[in-house]
Amino acid sequence: MNSRSRFTAMLAATTLVTTSLVGCGDDAGGGPEPQPVDHQTTRRAVENNTTSASLDLRASLGFMRQTSFLGDMVGELDGAGIDCGDGGIAEDGTASEPIDEYECEAPEPIEDELERGTAEVIDFLNTRVFVEANIEQQSDLEVTYLLDGQTMCQAEDFGEPAEHQDCIQEVDTLELRLVVTSFGPGDVDIEMLVGPDRHNPLDLEFHEDALAATTDLAELRRAMVFAASALGEELPELPTTMEGRIRAEFAHDGQAIATISVLQNVVISGPDYDIRVSKAQPATRLAVDTAAQTIHGSIDLNAIDVRAPVTETETTWDTTTGAETTTQTSYEVDVHLAGASLAATYAVGQERIDVQNAGLGDTTSTLDIDGKRVTTLDLNRDHGRHFDFSIVAGQNGTEFSVSPAFDLELMLKFAQVQDKLDGLDDWMLDELLRVTLDGAAAPAVRIGDSGVEVLDGYLTISSAAANLTHAVSAGQCLLPPQDDEPAPLTGTDSSDDGSTMPAESATHPLEDFAVGSCQ
Structure with a gap:
């Protein structure tokens, strides 16, 4: 795997594990006043709120696992294992021997995978993203991190020195910024900006009672076009039009509620195809109330x-x-x-x-x-x-x-x-x-x-x-x-x-x- 592939995979994995804790919800209307924020409050809010959400999500999955209706579905999310079984039928039609006991491996519960993945994401964010060396500028109400290639790309992640250097150059070329603000004690909102024009494809919210992610498809396309040009790569085959905003939220205040919303009409089209999804807030919703012993699910697509x-x-x-x-x-x-x-x-x-x-x-x-x-x-x-x-x-x-x-x-x-x-x-x-x-x-x-x-x-x-x-x-x-x-x-x-x-x-x-x- 070359350095660009390694870095892309690393960044994608971080984003996926982080946003796997969220689903979509509504835009906050009119919002509260900005609150003071600094480097330490940013790190603390991201770590504490991610950990808290992960704990509640794991508890909800464990609760669902015990139900007769959803238990099998949760089990399908478990990691792969090796079933000892009682043997099987070999290609020649004869009975094969059971797998030796020491070769057996029980599937890893999704709750354990989520716990491990959360710890890895928090470690990555604390050691490579939200570090003082990455601070570009700050005020009482805002901190901007400019991700540095030397900090993001560690030599131990790469087999060859040349791959390590390529990763450093790629990160620096992309000019990835994270702008942190706060609108409530213990909460931080983060805008991801790409390139000198500061395209804003993704917004993240690390709140005490919810994690959320909002994607702007038009900004995402602009960021991808810039990245291909800046890195000297051939532009991937993108739709000619990408519009709309999709938001995901995982709320965990009493109940665990995951929602997905289409905040603005989605249009994805090319020369010979066209996909349109109408606004829906929320489009899907799943609520698990362990105290009331109930599970609610809804779909409301237009x-x-x-x-x-x-x-x-x-x-x-x-x-x-x-x-x-x-x-x-x-x-x-x-x-x-x-x-x-x-x-x-x-x-x-x-x-x-x-x-x-x-x-x-x-x-x-x-x-x-x-x-x-x-x-x-x-x-x-x-x-x-x-x-x-x-x-x-x-x-x-x-x-x-x-x-x-x-x-x-x-x-x-x-x-x-x-x-x-x-x-x-x-x-x-x-x-x-x-x-x-x-x-x-x-x-x-x-x-x-x-x-x-x-x-x-x-x-x-x-x-x-x-x-x-x-x-x-x-x-x-x-x-x-x-x-x-x-x-x-x-x-x-x-x-x-x-x-x-x-x-x-x-x-x-x-x-x-x-x-x-x-x-």
């Missing part, structure tokens, strides 16, 4: 639009001549997601999740290919486009109840572009799928081994392409596909003309299902 080219390559071989033929198919996709929202609450000890305001925005979501509308998606169009639901786990299956109703409508019109897409089933060419759960104050189903049992209301699934409707009343089940000869049906499983659907091999996924008595 419109997202993506336009991009797609190129598919297919290679075929002539089995007689061995000749290879490669064909390419290109088309443009345009995706519009009208939004996405829900607010979920999980109480530890109760196998239940309650969700409010679930929806997919206030208009229809769409997919266009080469300007042709091939998919539309509507959720609860006639019920305010949102609904509440509860999920309750039980011995006989998982119960799902909704209010006021669930109505999903999916239109597919891929016949217009079937010459560009491989693998389309016939039913996808012209289809209108609809799934509804309604007909009661709180329509409910139970999903278990025997299928989907309707507890209250009516479950209706229809397909225009297959000309069928599965109508399931309370007390009946939607039976899953069976490998054996299907049992006689007792429910109302009919085509739109009233005839009984045949039990032969299905040409549409829904034809494999049936309505009948619950087993």
Whole structure:
């Protein structure tokens, strides 16, 4: 690894570990008066507040690990280990021996990794960043650090002296400044400035009750352009337009709350693509309250639009001549997601999740290919486009109840572009799928081994392409596909003309299902 790669990796690792403690939140409006700040208060605030946030984050992860609902998810974050196991199957099909006990290694819990990473970041900041030798100027209300290559780049980090010198030169060339201010006792705010024009791609907040990071995409692009030019490197392939601001915050005052917000509309575009994400404050939120034994999560995204080219390559071989033929198919996709929202609450000890305001925005979501509308998606169009639901786990299956109703409508019109897409089933060419759960104050189903049992209301699934409707009343089940000869049906499983659907091999996924008595 050359010196630039080493330095870039080192700086990226520091930023990642620091910002891994944060998520996004709202801008502070009108803020308090500036407070006195100096070198010592800066070091103390950064170290104390990072350590405090890390402790609370680790406690929250430990709490989530103990829950039946989120324990496995937290476990997936653990470091890699070596499982002794009971052996396995070798390549020749014979049983292999178990790994020797001394070779076993338990996965490192994410809490331990976070503790170690936090200590490494604090050591790096204290010994290479927030040191007196880096102070460029200071006043009663502001301290500016100009990162010095000799301090940032230590010889022991590099295999060759030349790499060490390259790192020093790179840091000095980039003119990386950190401007520290304070707006509350024990808190510091830090602006990262790059180059002589002082581009400001990142702001950090080390507060007693929260850590936060805000990225300005336009400033980030300017900083990257400057860095490439100053270092004599080829400019990376950047979007022609980068706009918007994204903020992350991890608050830990009583609860541990991680949020992500889009503070300003995001636009990332190039010659043939365009990505737009609408403002959302917050876009996502996760709150862990260890005292109340509850976990809250929410999503509140506004419109997202993506336009991009797609190129598919297919290679075929002539089995007689061995000749290879490669064909390419290109088309443009345009995706519009009208939004996405829900607010979920999980109480530890109760196998239940309650969700409010679930929806997919206030208009229809769409997919266009080469300007042709091939998919539309509507959720609860006639019920305010949102609904509440509860999920309750039980011995006989998982119960799902909704209010006021669930109505999903999916239109597919891929016949217009079937010459560009491989693998389309016939039913996808012209289809209108609809799934509804309604007909009661709180329509409910139970999903278990025997299928989907309707507890209250009516479950209706229809397909225009297959000309069928599965109508399931309370007390009946939607039976899953069976490998054996299907049992006689007792429910109302009919085509739109009233005839009984045949039990032969299905040409549409829904034809494999049936309505009948619950087993």
